[in-house]
Amino acid sequence: MRTDAARPVRLEDYRPPDWLVETVDLDVALDPSATRVRATLRLTPNPQAAAPAPVVLDGDGLTLTGLKLDGAALAPAHFAATPDRLTIAQPPNRPFRLEVETVIDPSANTQLMGLYRSRGTYCTQCEPEGFRRITYFPDRPDVMAVFTTRIEAPKAQAPVLLANGNLVQSGDVAGTDRHFAVWHDPFPKPSYLFALVGGELACVEDGLRTASGREVTLRIYVEPGKQGRCAYAMDSLKRAMRWDEEAFGREYDLDIFMIVAVSDFNMGAMENKGLNVFNDKYVLATPETATDADFANIEAIIAHEYFHNWTGNRITCRDWFQLCLKEGLTVFRDQEFSADQRSRPVERINDVRGLRAHQFVEDAGPLAHPVRPALYHEINNFYTATVYEKGAEVVRSLKVLLGPDGFRRGMDLFFARHDGTAATVDDFIACFADATGTDLGQFMRWYSQAGTPELAVTGSFDARAGTYRLDVAQTVPPTPGQPVKEPMVIPLALGLVGRDGRDLPLVTADGRQLERGVATISEAAQRLEFVGIAERPVLSLNRGFSAPIKVSANISAEDLSFLAARDPDPFNRWQAVQTLATAVLVENVAALRAGRAERADDGFLAAIAAILADTTLEPAFVAAAITLPSEADIARDIGRDVDPDAILAARAALRATIGRRFAAVLDELHGRLADSGPYSPDAASAGRRTLKNACLDLMAATGAASAVALAARQYAAADNMTDRMAALATLSLLDVAERAAALDDFYRRFEDDPLVIDKWFSLQATIPQAATLDRVRALTAHPKFSAANPNRVRALVGAFAHGNQTQFNRPDGAGFAFVVDTVLALDARNPQVAARLLSAFKSWRVLEAGRRACAEAALKRVAAVDTLSRDVKDIAQRSLAGD
Ligand SMILES: [Zn+2]
Numbered sequence: 001m002r003t004d005a006a007r008p009v010r011l012e013d014y015r016p017p018d019w020l021v022e023t024v025d026l027d028v029a030l031d032p033s034a035t036r037v038r039a040t041l042r043l044t045p046n047p048q049a050a051a052p053a054p055v056v057l058d059g060d061g062l063t064l065t066g067l068k069l070d071g072a073a074l075a076p077a078h079f080a081a082t083p084d085r086l087t088i089a090q091p092p093n094r095p096f097r098l099e100v101e102t103v104i105d106p107s108a109n110t111q112l113m114g115l116y117r118s119r120g121t122y123c124t125q126c127e128p129e130g131f132r133r134i135t136y137f138p139d140r141p142d143v144m145a146v147f148t149t150r151i152e153a154p155k156a157q158a159p160v161l162l163a164n165g166n167l168v169q170s171g172d173v174a175g176t177d178r179h180f181a182v183w184h185d186p187f188p189k190p191s192y193l194f195a196l197v198g199g200e201l202a203c204v205e206d207g208l209r210t211a212s213g214r215e216v217t218l219r220i221y222v223e224p225g226k227q228g229r230c231a232y233a234m235d236s237l238k239r240a241m242r243w244d245e246e247a248f249g250r251e252y253d254l255d256i257f258m259i260v261a262v263s264d265f266n267m268g269a270m271e272n273k274g275l276n277v278f279n280d281k282y283v284l285a286t287p288e289t290a291t292d293a294d295f296a297n298i299e300a301i302i303a304h305e306y307f308h309n310w311t312g313n314r315i316t317c318r319d320w321f322q323l324c325l326k327e328g329l330t331v332f333r334d335q336e337f338s339a340d341q342r343s344r345p346v347e348r349i350n351d352v353r354g355l356r357a358h359q360f361v362e363d364a365g366p367l368a369h370p371v372r373p374a375l376y377h378e379i380n381n382f383y384t385a386t387v388y389e390k391g392a393e394v395v396r397s398l399k400v401l402l403g404p405d406g407f408r409r410g411m412d413l414f415f416a417r418h419d420g421t422a423a424t425v426d427d428f429i430a431c432f433a434d435a436t437g438t439d440l441g442q443f444m445r446w447y448s449q450a451g452t453p454e455l456a457v458t459g460s461f462d463a464r465a466g467t468y469r470l471d472v473a474q475t476v477p478p479t480p481g482q483p484v485k486e487p488m489v490i491p492l493a494l495g496l497v498g499r500d501g502r503d504l505p506l507v508t509a510d511g512r513q514l515e516r517g518v519a520t521i522s523e524a525a526q527r528l529e530f531v532g533i534a535e536r537p538v539l540s541l542n543r544g545f546s547a548p549i550k551v552s553a554n555i556s557a558e559d560l561s562f563l564a565a566r567d568p569d570p571f572n573r574w575q576a577v578q579t580l581a582t583a584v585l586v587e588n589v590a591a592l593r594a595g596r597a598e599r600a601d602d603g604f605l606a607a608i609a610a611i612l613a614d615t616t617l618e619p620a621f622v623a624a625a626i627t628l629p630s631e632a633d634i635a636r637d638i639g640r641d642v643d644p645d646a647i648l649a650a651r652a653a654l655r656a657t658i659g660r661r662f663a664a665v666l667d668e669l670h671g672r673l674a675d676s677g678p679y680s681p682d683a684a685s686a687g688r689r690t691l692k693n694a695c696l697d698l699m700a701a702t703g704a705a706s707a708v709a710l711a712a713r714q715y716a717a718a719d720n721m722t723d724r725m726a727a728l729a730t731l732s733l734l735d736v737a738e739r740a741a742a743l744d745d746f747y748r749r750f751e752d753d754p755l756v757i758d759k760w761f762s763l764q765a766t767i768p769q770a771a772t773l774d775r776v777r778a779l780t781a782h783p784k785f786s787a788a789n790p791n792r793v794r795a796l797v798g799a800f801a802h803g804n805q806t807q808f809n810r811p812d813g814a815g816f817a818f819v820v821d822t823v824l825a826l827d828a829r830n831p832q833v834a835a836r837l838l839s840a841f842k843s844w845r846v847l848e849a850g851r852r853a854c855a856e857a858a859l860k861r862v863a864a865v866d867t868l869s870r871d872v873k874d875i876a877q878r879s880l881a882g883d
Contacts, residue, residue: 023148232295403515558603
């Protein structure tokens with residue numbers, strides 16, 4: 001058990017470590033239930049700390065079996081060992097060698113933190129605080145050491161033995177059935193980046209010559225028999241390595257780069273130096289088993305973890321408050337990579353959709369926190385959309401503010417100045433300030449203030465003076481612990497679009513052109529004026545989503561329709577359609593609840609018509625534009641007294657309206673976009689499939705028998721998972737016989753493939769119908785379901801809680817009760833996965849009164865349990881805080 005004595009942890013309490021670790025020599029003898037770990041640490045007093053100081057090493061559930069100082073056994077009077085701490089009160093005030101021996105049980109490790117077994121394979125997960133479950137260590141990221149790892153195991157049980165760095169020695173242990181391998185990582189690293197793998201694994205190998213001409217071996221390890229599913233991951237890795245050289249001047253540094261895919265993993269993947277460990281769903285893919293979205297995710301996550309080699313590993317975080325330094329920056333880098341590999345506008349739209357769906361919701365609820373939090377009880381709970389996705393947006397805003405050249409100079413300085421160190425967000429921002437001579441003091445508020453900033457913009461055209469004026473008011477809403485906010489620096493990319501669809505020059509009263517079309521908003525109220533405007537323009541704001549904010553402006557529906565058809569900024573074309581759709585949907589939700597007639601808006605439908613008629617647009621963009629805001633998007637826009645059933649009904653009605661109005665166009669498009677050749681996961685082909693399947697879905701939304709038949713035919717005839725899954729998803733929304741038949745068929749086809757069966761679980765969990773809860777409950781007893789496997793839990797219960805707005809939020813509270821029951825049952829086994837599931841309650845306060853009361857009762861039921869893990873307790877308490 002972990003003690004809570006030292007919690008909460010506060011950023012302001014940071015102080016440097018008293019002791020540094022120069023080298024770590026690990027000697028690990030793998031055994032399913034009694035793995036012996038011998039760690040030899042070269043400890044040295046930190047010149048930056050107050051000496052002399054005791055040595056205090058972190059542990060978590062450890063059993064000490066031996067302790068030596070400079071080779072001599074330490075008498076019990078000279079140290080104190082508990083499961084979570086090893087203290088030497090009076091160590092010598094000089095460098096010394098400490099040998100620590102522990103014995104751990106990987107098979108009993110159901111938390112999947114530290115060393116554990118996944119289907120017989122030994123593997124590790126050490127971020128953020130898992131290394132202390134392997135041996136006693138100063139388990140904090142600012143202690144960076146050079147690791148050498150010797151692993152020994154029975155040859156038959158673990159023929160493959162891997163650790164970080166380069167392989168320096170391997171062989172048989174004479175006279176036994178055991179063998180060993182020694183790995184040395186020359187780059188100092190924090191303990192959270194340590195990794196070890198042992199097992200029976202097959203390997204796919206490739207190579208790459210770096211920009212400076214070094215040969216690097218690339219290996220992907222998978223369960224035997226799955227080598228044929230790694231090609232896309234390997235291709236993505238090579239493209240990512242090349243891209244980082246070209247876009248950021250960053251080259252790989254070891255002789256070998258390895259990826260290991262395991263099936264039991266709490267997260268998506270982990271960037272351990274030279275030895276990334278992946279959830280196998282982000283490695284394995286074939287056209288028959290993976291959708292286009294799966295391929296895109298694999299590409300992005302392989303790249304993300306690889307990019308950490310520089311942003312995270314070579315330059316790491318001083319403490320966990322700086323998590324966004326590595327995560328926000330690396331998400332930004334992987335988004336840029338995907339944008340360069342695929343369609344930049346479509347990637348941007350998808351990223352912003354994700355941000356709004358997850359981060360905006362988080363930012364508006366009880367779990368809101370700054371990109372760099374100032375306090376935590378459990379750091380596991382801060383691997384959030386705010387730290388990752390908003391963190392990435394803040395880096396992007398910095399780039400918009402400084403321009404591409406200034407941004408690159410700042411990045412180059414960051415790499416030069418901080419390589420090999422544990423840095424802070426302040427260090428990072430200082431590089432951009434120094435490289436460009438910009439004062440970024442106010443910009444730092446993006447890291448300290450939670451909440452989504454809101455801009456209210458009033459544009460006015462003065463025909464006589466030939467001027468266009470913008471009055472901008474900025475507010476940042478209060479969030480937990482932060483009732484009052486200061487104005488932010490917001491780089492606002494904007495345009496004034498003329499009647500011919502071209503941007504007018506943005507010239508200010510002093511005769512200067514607005515640089516890169518970006519205005520800097522830094523005050524609570526601000527006025528901008530542009531001169532030489534001969535005609536009334538249409539205002540296009542926050543182009544490319546230049547800042548992670550909400551914008552409201554006096555732009556008429558007619559002007560939005562114009563922007564949907566003509567805005568030179570593709571993101572804002574999409575945004576205009578979304579804004580029109582949201583207005584119709586919000587109005588219709590209110591109408592439904594009041595028993596009034598719904599509105600079929602011709603402005604919105606005209607915008608859809610214009611998009612469908614524009615043959616210059618790429619298919620993926622058209623698909624994004626004709627896809628309505630999600631139920632969660634609409635709920636977020638309504639913001640209070642939310643009735644998920646009314647939202648579902650209004651959205652379904654509008655989908656049906658589009659399906660009827662454009663039936664012929666959609667049908668023609670669906671036919672024209674059919675693949676003619678073999679499946680390819682490339683972005684253009686994927687975009688055609690996305691649009692084809694969006695058409696199918698809108699046609700079927702009418703319930704027309706012909707559309708249902710078309711979906712059933714597509715399901716049966718598909719030669720790839722994208723088309724098969726899309727047809728199945730379309731059928732799953734309809735109460736028709738074809739649905740049950742297709743679901744049964746899907747199960748029979750893929751019952752031996754856990755990653756595909758996860759899709760089958762998820763799809764059923766997200767059907768927005770009253771029978772779904774019983775179906776999900778029954779599926780938890782299905783032989784293919786396992787509460788021990790995080791992917792299965794997320795696929796079934798996670799999909800229900802996070803992805804089924806009407807059924808999770810059932811008015812009788814049964815959805816909440818089911819999720820809470822699951823959280824409580826899971827907590828003892830795997831607190832991280834349990835806490836993540838409980839965070840589905842993050843927007844409970846916006847619900848209408850009846851549902852809100854049910855949600856509160858469910859959360860209180862969790863909070864009342866006195867054996868909760870720190871992870872779940874933290875989420876429950878914060879979700880309820882303020883009551
Ligand atoms: Zn990451």
